[in-house]
């Protein structure tokens with residue numbers, strides 16, 4: 001973990017920049033080039049290990065974004081990837097080999113669950129899934145060949161919160177690499193490196209980008225691990241395009257203000273839904289009654305911009321409700337300035353088995369909201385209207 005020179009709000013705007021006075025563009029230029037020319041062959045050799053050799057190896061626009069992210073996470077270094085999934089698959093492929101074993105939480109993003117449970121066995125790497133917050137199960141699942149503890153907090157879509165100190169200590173005790181998907185938290189709400197987690201990943205597509213206009217992945221962590229992952233990123237070609245790096249960097253500048261507003265809006269909406277008679281259950285870390293609320297409030301600066309809730313009705317009612325909303329656009333993904341709504345069994349968790357979904361509590365009635373930065377009063381009015389419409393339709397159907 002590195003010491004922070006500035007607070008997160010300042011790091012988001014100025015991180016990765018040289019603050020010295022100079023004549024230069026204020027915005028980071030986009031080095032939209034695949035390759036870099038050199039004057040002679042000696043310089044060609046020297047360029048190989050820099051960000052001005054060939055863009056699959058690195059690029060100056062990437063370098064600024066990577067430095068900003070490392071500062072925000074309090075990590076030695078960071079790397080950009082073509083997508084969040086590339087930021088999950090590349091480190092695992094870089095650090096593990098045939099015969100190795102992973103212990104992973106059961107509640108992880110559907111794509112990660114598929115990669116760990118269905119794809120890695122083809123390479124002879126096995127994963128044991130354990131109940132997310134049952135830490136004795138994590139410990140019992142560790143074998144002599146276990147190399148990694150794979151984590152996500154808060155989880156998608158049921159917003160469980162993992163005790164970062166506990167899992168980091170467990171990983172250290174057994175000499176495992178702790179690898180966390182911190183997409184839902186963002187470094188504005190929690191910095192897992194400060195709790196001793198080795199590698200922190202994000203789908204940069206979400207809060208870092210912040211405008212639902214790019215696909216991006218991020219990994220931050222210890223220098224030695226990052227160097228190995230960098231080598232594999234070059235081999236696997238899971239690198240980001242420079243224009244996407246520019247958009248990501250622009251998004252990072254407003255990360256702190258967006259997330260702070262999203263924290264406030266989402267807590268208000270969670271409280272509204274929890275009090276509504278047509279809502280059976282609300283999942284949100286800072287909401288009274290959440291099973292890990294105490295831990296969440298200790299570990300996080302805010303509960304984040306995502307919540308999920310179960311409609312008191314059928315899967316069909318949940319789908320009608322999602323369709324009836326106007327200000328929450330029906331679309332997968334999260335973390336942007338525009339509010340979105342999705343039904344996880346149809347989108348983020350469609351690719352995993354019904355049995356696994358049941359264990360995770362991902363039901364047909366579950367609706368996930370990604371809350372944006374609009375007026376919270378308008379968002380609540382939209383939800384109130386849609387909930388009333390669904391219950392009116394149900395009564396009508398019963399009478400008919």
Ligand SMILES: Cc1ncc(COP(=O)(O)O)c(C=O)c1O
Nearest residue numbers: 083084085109156183203205216
């Ligand atoms: C928590 C989480 N991790 C990882 C991913 C994968 O990211 P990407 O879609 O950028 O590949 C997602 C995507 O929805 C996600 O929600």
